[in-house]
Amino acid sequence: MEGIASLISYSRSDNTAVYIQISNRFINLIQQGIIRPGTRLPGSRSLSLQIGVNRLTVSKAYDELVIQGWIESKGSRGMFVCGVIPDIQANPFSEGGKGIRSMPGYPWNPVSYLTTPRISSGYEMFIDEGLPDIRLLPTIEIARAYRAALRSGSYKGTLSYGEVYGSRSLRTILTEFIRSTRGIPLSESDCLITRGSTMGIYLAANTVLQPGDIVVTGSLSYPTADLIFRQSGAKIMRVPIDEGGIQITALEQLCMDQSVRMVYVTPHHHYPTTATMPAERRVQLLQLAREYRFCILEDDYDYDFQYDSNPVMPLASADTSGLVIYVGSFSKSVAPALRVGFVVGPGRLIEAMGKHRRIIDRQGDHLLESVFTRLFRDGEMQRHLRKAQKVYHQRRDHFCHRLQHDFPDLIYFQKPAGGMAVWANFKEVVPLRAIVKQAAAEGFYLPDPENYSSHLNATRLGFASQTESEMDISLARLKELIRRFVP
Ligand SMILES: Cc1ncc(COP(=O)(O)O)c(C=O)c1O
Incomplete structure (x- = not known):
């Protein structure tokens, strides 16, 4: 075929390697039928001269096409487009971009109570439910750690099948981190690295609970x-x-009547109200657990952010009976998308959780875990946590100040001792649900009160992810919206 060279284009400023651009262009031309099966391609020397690249670049492009099955070498006769080309075009069975259809009448039976979460990204403006400001992340150091993890030669281990409990080096570091920041006396075999707290809760529930058990x-x-x-x-x-x-006397009453298997708590800022469980109540809860032999699932999702006093230690730090399963995560302290968390409990239980984990997730992201290991070893993680704690503390104070002064007759709340959100109770005259809907229609995301309660006129308002001037703007917008509904 004449003129193939004139059809081949590439750009030196493109991030994609030139030989890949050339091979992709060939694939495109073959798929469109412009270069037909059986066509003889120009020799690498001739094509390289015509399109102005090194001959090696054309050879590499041809090698790529051979590997992918688009062209074949016929010895001294040259390179030819294969007679049967790989069919990787989408089947044209979905109409109008509607996606994959299921077979008519096929009985999919999704469990009806499962839901997917709403997300705040994609809105022009937002007040989220309490998320970190990912702009504070040491992204250059994270990129450097990724590069080092892939270059170090140890990447072969990192990229292969590994331990279901998480990478050994990060487990060692986390064991020390959890011991020193949370006062939990654990050894490495008492800890499993998860992809966030959700997985920790899931593993704990599926390992401990039998159908019919009371939680x-x-x-x-x-x-x-x-x-x-x-x-x-x-x-x-x-x-x-x-x-x-949670009220301990009410729990005790319940334990007298029922055989309770597990109690789920978020003592370090109750979800969603952000209340901190006082030390005395923690002791009572542990005593009750020993007396009624239930296990406590302690979800400590935002432990790293405490502003008012010395850190309140987790229940797990005072547990001498091995009745607490402790779940933590870096979703709030680093970023929700970097999925690293941990679950801590008696070694035997952790081993059982590893067996459960294996059937839905052969292992965690060991490359990411290696990055976390490096960030801890270099002190970057510790620096980031200190910085974030300081910034969020100031933001909490500013946000609460604004709420108090700008919404005195509309919102009441307790200043949270830690975490990333305020539990905002709106006065009854404020139609919160209608306001949230209206806001969403105007590109302004507010957490839906239905996420937390079907009857309360309250929602979580996050303060951590916005700078002080950004929150001034979003709170002014909220005020303006409320005024439209409550003149
Ligand atoms: C109380 C509570 N537990 C667990 C999680 C889940 O966190 P992760 O991203 O670590 O799975 C969240 C997330 O917001 C949370 O609020």
């Missing part, structure tokens, strides 16, 4: 944990909450 949570609780408990066949029972989290 107790606060009257308001973390909805994803509810879904996990339901999915494991447990029966959820609720106890009232107050400004100290």
